[in-house]
Amino acid sequence: MAHHAPRQPSDRSALPDRRMAAPRSRWSRCTTALVALIGATVALTGGATAAHADPSVAEIERRIDEDWNKLEPVIEQHNATRQDLAAKRRQATALARRIAPLQRQVDQAMDQVTGLAVEAYKGEHISAVNALLGSRSPSDLVGQLELLDRFAQRQQRDVRAVVDLRDELAARKAPLDEMVGRLTRTEAQLAAKKQQIDAEIDRLQKLRLKVYGSGGGGALRPAPCPAGYPGGPAGTAVKFACAQIGKPYVWGAEGPGAYDCSGLMLAAWAKAGESLPHNARQQRQVTARVSRAELRPGDLVFYYPDLHHVGMYVGDGWVVHASRAGMPVRMKRVDDGPVNSYGRV
Structure with a gap:
């Protein structure tokens, strides 16, 4: 609540005494005006020490739900992207493994061609070339050239087959x-957004x-419900169960306005797309x-030897449940209560 400066006495209330009062000094008049101005400023701004009430639990949880509803699609898209990325990387790696030896074959062939060219340049095969070029018979020359051409084409085909396969895989x-x-x-981008x-x-x-710590949750909700915000179907179920707090217990009811114990579990998990029978034992x-050590939000907690009561674990050692007639969720x-066992949907 804002704190306001005390109101200064108005000049009107002092009118009867003005004729008898001694004239005030200029300093006095100035300080009076300054105090009035400060008082007006404080009144307008709500005071320097105005208390700002924390938002209610319901308001905070509404905002968390809004943010979580933005986050879950990002998480799901991130998961799908990661899986797709891993698959494409595996495919690219497999092709790279097939391309590598083909590239080595091409490199070796090119090395051989380069070696032959160098040898020819050095003159190691110059006598054969001279003999070929010095052939007196045109038919002999044509035959020799055709033979060399076939040999070159065969080499070229061998190299071309490797090059074509390499290029196909590279494509x-x-x-x-x-x-x-x-x-x-x-x-x-998804990681940054998340x-x-x-x-x-x-x-x-x-x-x-902080709000729960100051008692803002009330008697029915003495702790955060859920303690955290799990994702997936369990998150949907546990948030639904927590949202039913305060609704009445009615035997045989499964919502939306009232619940019994197993009816609340049925409705919560139905919200998450899972079907449960309307009976705690079943x-x-x-x-x-x-086990108790494995409990996580959304798990069911069964009570009594005959399993006639069930609640939902919401984290930090708390359950939400529809207990009995006259007592709300x-x-x-x-x-x-005597715990019998724990179950996970």
């Missing part, structure tokens, strides 16, 4: 390399814990058994 690898480059850039949203969620989470039968400590 297949080029778009992969381009795609790897694009996916790498996309991955970096980091920014993560930082904002962390900031809101700290503010959320829910125990269709969920995978986990609320949170409690996981050990507040």
Whole structure:
């Protein structure tokens, strides 16, 4: 609440005494005007020490939900991009392994051609060339040239086959390399975006814990629900269950306005796309058994030897549950009651 400076007495209230009062000094009049001006400024600005109330738990969690809904698509796109990038990199690497020996063959062939040219230049085969060129019979000369041409063509075909295969593989690898480059850039952009949203969620989470620490959650929600924001189907289920806090218990109800214990679990996991029976014992039968140490938000906690009650673990040792008639959906400590077992959908 803003603190306002005390109001100065108005001149009107002093009118009856003005004729009897001694004239005030100029300094006195100036200080009075200054005090009035400061008072007006404080009143306009709400005071230098105005208290700013923290947002409510509901407001913070609404903002976290908004940010999380922005983050989850980024996470999913990031995961898909990483998988696609890994696959394309494997394909490009496999082609590179096939290209490498072909390139070596081409290099060796070129080395041989270069070696022959050098030898010819040095004169090692000059006598054969002279003999060929010095042939007296035109038909002999043509035959010799054709023989050399066939030999050269055969060598050229051998090298060309290798070059063609190398170029074919390189042509297949080029778009992969381009795609790897694009996916790498996309991955970096998604990582940066995810980091920014993560930082904002962390900031809101700290503010959320601060408000809960000051008792802002109320008796039904004495701790953050959920303790953190898990992703995937479990995150959807646990956030739905927490959002039902305060709704009444009605036997046989599975929402949206009221719930019994197994009905709340059924509705929460239905929101995440999973089907559960409307019975605590049967829910125990269709969920995978986990240990206390393995508990994570979204897991089910079953109570009593006959398994007649179930709640949802929401993190930090808390569950949310619909307990009994006359008591709304609320949170409690996981050990507040005889735990039978734990199950994971």
